[in-house]
Amino acid sequence: MLHHPTYDKLNKLRLFGMARALHDQGSLDLDHLGFEERLGLLVDREATERDGRQLALRLLRAKLKPNTVAEDTDYRHARGLDKPLFQRLLAGQWLSEKQNVLLTGPTGVGKTWLACALAHQACRQGYSAYYVRLPRLLDELSIGRADGRYTKLLKQLARIDALVIDDWGLAVLDDMHRRDLLEVLDDRHGARSTIVTSQLPIDHWHAAIGDATLADAILDRLVHNAHQLTLKGDSMRKMRARLTAPSDQE
Secondary structure, X not given: OOOOHHHHHHHXXXXXXXXXXXXXXXXXXOOOOOHHHHHHHHHHHHHHHHHHHHHHHHHHHHOOOOOOOHHHOOOOOOOOOOHHHHHHHHHOHHHHOOXXXXXXXXXXXXXXXXXXHHHHHHHHOOOOEEEEEHHHHHHHHHHHHHHOOHHHHHHHHHHOXXXXXXXXXXXXXXXXXXXXXXXXXXXXXXXXXXXXXXXXXXXXXXXXXXXXXXXXXXXXXXXXXXXXXXXXXXXXXXXXXXXXXXXXXX
């Protein structure tokens, strides 16, 4: 198409999708379309590209594990994954209802992958997400308390629609850790959704937290409105390693 001043104006207005669509229309035979139909194609292109950029930004900020797309979920591995429940969770109603998801099971059965797949799907549905291991989260809050960012960090965590807390129960908690966890979960209770993964069964969490009073308060905000996925079986990583290992040759 010939260079058109409208193309420059669209770019100046940062309507890059519409500008590219206008450029593309110049090489197509669209005489059979009316003005409103051609304008609709421009607007659709702009909306699609904006949605794509916003999704990419949400995923960048989420810091999820790579290659955790829900379509790649392995339902064949014998690990006790409740397929109907997981697929309902992928539909996203738990997010709109501010509910939590708790994934437990031995190491290597895919808890982290499934948690990140749920968070990835949440990003697709327009929600914000963030992945963090519990030991690192506690370290960040401890550092934030020392350098004056503690309140800011709590506010940032409170705004995340789907917060993934991985490796729950691995860290030894002191009193400050317990109080930090309570602050985080109290801000989110009834307002946002939290995904937790742990090697410990849920009925062991109370003892792992340590202080009975704080454990009651923390678990009250986390467990009672949560969907629970309990996995079992051998490590998927070990099974894949056996499949890819070279066979012995005589």
